[in-house]
Amino acid sequence: MGPKNFIVAIVLAIALSAGIFLATRLQTPAALNSAFVLPAPAPLPGFSLVDQAGNTITGDSFRDHWDLLFFGFTHCPDICPATLQVLAAARSQLAAAGQAPLPRIVLVSVDPERDTPELMGKYVDYFGDGNLGITGSIDELKKLTSGLGIYFEKQPGQGEDYAVDHSAAVLLINPDGDFHALFSSPHTIENYVHDVPLIMERQ
Amino acid sequence: MRPYLVVAAILIGACSTERQPPLVATDLVVTRPMPGTGISAAYLSLTNNTEKTISVTRVTSVQFRSVQLHESMLENGVARMRAIPELEIPPGQTLTLQRGGKHLMLIRPKGPADIVSLQFFDEDSLVLSVDAAFETKAH
Numbered sequence: 001m002g003p004k005n006f007i008v009a010i011v012l013a014i015a016l017s018a019g020i021f022l023a024t025r026l027q028t029p030a031a032l033n034s035a036f037v038l039p040a041p042a043p044l045p046g047f048s049l050v051d052q053a054g055n056t057i058t059g060d061s062f063r064d065h066w067d068l069l070f071f072g073f074t075h076c077p078d079i080c081p082a083t084l085q086v087l088a089a090a091r092s093q094l095a096a097a098g099q100a101p102l103p104r105i106v107l108v109s110v111d112p113e114r115d116t117p118e119l120m121g122k123y124v125d126y127f128g129d130g131n132l133g134i135t136g137s138i139d140e141l142k143k144l145t146s147g148l149g150i151y152f153e154k155q156p157g158q159g160e161d162y163a164v165d166h167s168a169a170v171l172l173i174n175p176d177g178d179f180h181a182l183f184s185s186p187h188t189i190e191n192y193v194h195d196v197p198l199i200m201e202r203q
Numbered sequence: 204m205r206p207y208l209v210v211a212a213i214l215i216g217a218c219s220t221e222r223q224p225p226l227v228a229t230d231l232v233v234t235r236p237m238p239g240t241g242i243s244a245a246y247l248s249l250t251n252n253t254e255k256t257i258s259v260t261r262v263t264s265v266q267f268r269s270v271q272l273h274e275s276m277l278e279n280g281v282a283r284m285r286a287i288p289e290l291e292i293p294p295g296q297t298l299t300l301q302r303g304g305k306h307l308m309l310i311r312p313k314g315p316a317d318i319v320s321l322q323f324f325d326e327d328s329l330v331l332s333v334d335a336a337f338e339t340k341a342h
Contacts, residue, residue: 072282074237077244077308078275079282081237122239151281168282185277186303 029202034183035195037202041178045147049108049136052121057134059177066103066200067132067173068183068192071150073111073164074123080107083187087170088127090192099197103172108144109135110152110166148179172196174203223252226292226323226331230299233319235337236312243267245307245321248299249331251292259290259331261324268311270321275303 044059051057068087072080087105095102107124109115112135115123120133135141145152145167152166168185181199183191231247251257262270275284290305292298300306309319316337323331 074240075242076282076284077234077237077242078273078284078302078306079277081234081244082302119239123237126238155285163284165281165283167280168277169280184280185282 030198032195032198034188034191035172035181035199036184037181037199038179041174041176041180042148043178044173045143047136047140047143047147049134049140049144050117052117052124052133054117057132057136062173062177064175066101066175066196067106068103068196069106069108069171069173071108071110071145071152071166071169073109073166074115074119075111075160076163079168083168083170083185084124084127086187086189087192088131090189090196091128093189093193094196097193101200103196104130104132106132106134108141109133110141110145111154111164112136112138112141113154114160172199224331225253226251226257228323228331228333231321231333231335232338233309233335236309241311243309243312243319243337244302245309245319245335246300246302247333248297249290249292249323250297251294254294256294257292257330258325259292259323260288260326262307263322263324264309264320266312266314266316266319267309268313269309271308271310272305273308274305277303 044062047058049057070080070083070087072083074080084105084107091102091105105124105127107120109120115135117133117135120135124131124133144150148171150167150169150171152164155163155165157163170183170187171179172181172183174180180203181195183195227250229248229250231245233245234243236243249259259272262272264270272287272290273284274287275282277283287305290298290300298305307321318334318336320332320334322329
């Protein structure tokens, strides 16, 4: 093989390698760290609750933006604030990275007996601006949670001294108002910063 | 021997013979009272330097109306929190109270405060007293 043919062979080999590399990258989307994306997004069930300002919240309230829904209660000292801190920190990091749109953080109270709209407002505001705190009657709450596979149950206690067991998952709702993906515990800032933009891009 | 070496030797000797406190707290973190509920959580490591098990059965704080011993757990995707009767620290062992596990729940602050004091009791015996600043808001 002469020098000219040798150079042509090298160039062809490089071009072939680059083609294979690009084709592989285009065909294999980046893997998600922890989120489970539903094969088909599921519409939210019918329900009527209220936010911290007393506005009625239904499934339509989740249209036109991405929402991260967590089910918890304000008298929870450990897991609930820790989860909301993770979501708030992840949202801040996404904002700093220029991510748009940003998901809204939504706390749905599983303890409507103690969690009034006023209390929900003070609580969710602690974790940043623009968060939504939802509460309402047990019956309406059950309509939402049972339709999403979310469990909660008040535990025995004395007076206002009681705990509420609840699912620890965070649900991602897409701008069509559909349940789109699920993040299971343990929740980490890194997983949300990595997965949320990828899921949004693929929508 | 030079004078400063004598001083150093005396200090080392003093340290080596000094008795360690029976219960030592490290890595103490107290979250700020949450707006609306006034609830805080405290996390720390407790090391038992004695040859007997220490059981912390009660914790008090002058800044809070009540302190409860709690344990959070995650079972099949469900978060649960339960009151526990005691924190048992075997001889020579360290018990770590951390997020998602055993912790102290501090209920209803008596007023504004920058420092929180915690007193740990084994039945009626005070076994540890510590002070800490509230955690800086993380976001």
